[in-house]
Amino acid sequence: MLFFTQCFGAVLDLIHLRFQHYKAKRVFSAAGQLVCVVNPTHSLKYAPTRCAAAQTSTEQGILPPCHHHETVHDPQLVPCTCPLFSCPWEGHLEVVVSHLRQTHRINILQGAEIVFLATDMHLPAPTDWIIMHSCLGHQFLLVLRKQEKYEGHPQFFATMMLIGTPTQADNFTYRLELNRNQRRLKWEATPRSVLECVDSVISDGDCLVLNTSLAQLFSDNGSLAIGIAITTSKVHSAEAEM
Amino acid sequence: MLFFTQCFGAVLDLIHLRFQHYKAKRVFSAAGQLVCVVNPTHSLKYAPTRCAAAQTSTEQGILPPCHHHETVHDPQLVPCTCPLFSCPWEGHLEVVVSHLRQTHRINILQGAEIVFLATDMHLPAPTDWIIMHSCLGHQFLLVLRKQEKYEGHPQFFATMMLIGTPTQADNFTYRLELNRNQRRLKWEATPRSVLECVDSVISDGDCLVLNTSLAQLFSDNGSLAIGIAITTSKVHSAEAEM
Numbered sequence: 506m507l508f509f510t511q512c513f514g515a516v517l518d519l520i521h522l523r524f525q526h527y528k529a530k531r532v533f534s535a536a537g538q539l540v541c542v543v544n545p546t547h548s549l550k551y552a553p554t555r556c557a558a559a560q561t562s563t564e565q566g567i568l569p570p571c572h573h574h575e576t577v578h579d580p581q582l583v584p585c586t587c588p589l590f591s592c593p594w595e596g597h598l599e600v601v602v603s604h605l606r607q608t609h610r611i612n613i614l615q616g617a618e619i620v621f622l623a624t625d626m627h628l629p630a631p632t633d634w635i636i637m638h639s640c641l642g643h644q645f646l647l648v649l650r651k652q653e654k655y656e657g658h659p660q661f662f663a664t665m666m667l668i669g670t671p672t673q674a675d676n677f678t679y680r681l682e683l684n685r686n687q688r689r690l691k692w693e694a695t696p697r698s699v700l701e702c703v704d705s706v707i708s709d710g711d712c713l714v715l716n717t718s719l720a721q722l723f724s725d726n727g728s729l730a731i732g733i734a735i736t737t738s739k740v741h742s743a744e745a746e747m
Numbered sequence: 748m749l750f751f752t753q754c755f756g757a758v759l760d761l762i763h764l765r766f767q768h769y770k771a772k773r774v775f776s777a778a779g780q781l782v783c784v785v786n787p788t789h790s791l792k793y794a795p796t797r798c799a800a801a802q803t804s805t806e807q808g809i810l811p812p813c814h815h816h817e818t819v820h821d822p823q824l825v826p827c828t829c830p831l832f833s834c835p836w837e838g839h840l841e842v843v844v845s846h847l848r849q850t851h852r853i854n855i856l857q858g859a860e861i862v863f864l865a866t867d868m869h870l871p872a873p874t875d876w877i878i879m880h881s882c883l884g885h886q887f888l889l890v891l892r893k894q895e896k897y898e899g900h901p902q903f904f905a906t907m908m909l910i911g912t913p914t915q916a917d918n919f920t921y922r923l924e925l926n927r928n929q930r931r932l933k934w935e936a937t938p939r940s941v942l943e944c945v946d947s948v949i950s951d952g953d954c955l956v957l958n959t960s961l962a963q964l965f966s967d968n969g970s971l972a973i974g975i976a977i978t979t980s981k982v983h984s985a986e987a988e989m
Contacts, residue, residue: 658897689933689936690933690935694930694931710961711960711964714956716952719952719953
């Protein structure tokens, strides 16, 4: 009987593990919107000066070199050319999408409006949640980062970047929306180009910023749902309305 | 000639002073919306525990005692019963509106949608910008506060409170909207009652929060325009949309 109980327990554990693995990658549709579950990636360090030397290279369409990086699920260092992860190598815009998909296994989603569901919001800073969003003939990168700008006070920063040049980025507007517990927070802006370092966007605070208590109010069972929409807008029409 | 020049200069100064005084109180209409210019009030101190002993009195509709407070324009201490300024006295909800108007000269505005134009955003923390908004048969208090939660890093907190009970407050939704420089930030929530201390709402961060760089992006010449709208909503309909 004891043997049977233990076997049954082991089978249950396996089912649970299988479910966890499945959960990590699922993409489903809820209320007409595509929902993408995004798991966190823990960063070992963020060097505040990593974008300092990169300003000159952005105009030539070459990505700046970045620093070393480690994931929770794969503790090996991954050298790369993408704007988020670190490497000693420089690359061109055209290879970023395939690189992010192949090396970092970052999902790419199609659709005008999607929901980004970031799991495990309780994990310590620094942590990133990243997906790519294919829309209106371009690819965008959504980055949610948990970071301690002030020691002991982690904050969440969310921004959207175009995998393209700053001039191309000016043609779009992105919207991030949180909606829960009788509260709604919307951020609309022109996306930055990935040629501008995501670190500087976040250190400037020119993005959606959430303190821990607000993030908890908008979270459900440790996961934060961010509604994403992208529109074309050469001239931002919102300015005229107010 | 020198005498004439000096006289002319003095007259210009007087006109400038008169304009400054006028500017401080003007309420005008722009693009169909009522715009209220709100000048800052500098607070000498905020005691973080000032709401701690007040929790028991809120259920009886009695306002908690608060601390002493000083304005930039009038350096004398003003003891009072309102939820923002400090005093050793306790009062009832019914007298709050007249008290705020008469003692603190806080403007009250009518209209479904108004624009709150906070001036002199550069002033050091702690600073408050306050108006009352009369709408849908009730009076609301809009508080914008500049405060240093983390030393050396001032942030802006904006919230709307009903001058009424928490049960009455549940019937409304307020919206605060910033719109400038190709960025838009919207916050929607149920207002809190003034019986709950504004300090605790702000220390919980359950309100619109802006860091200094975002506040600068949304400011024009040192003034921040916040669009305000209030609607009735027993059940918050936004929740179902997402």
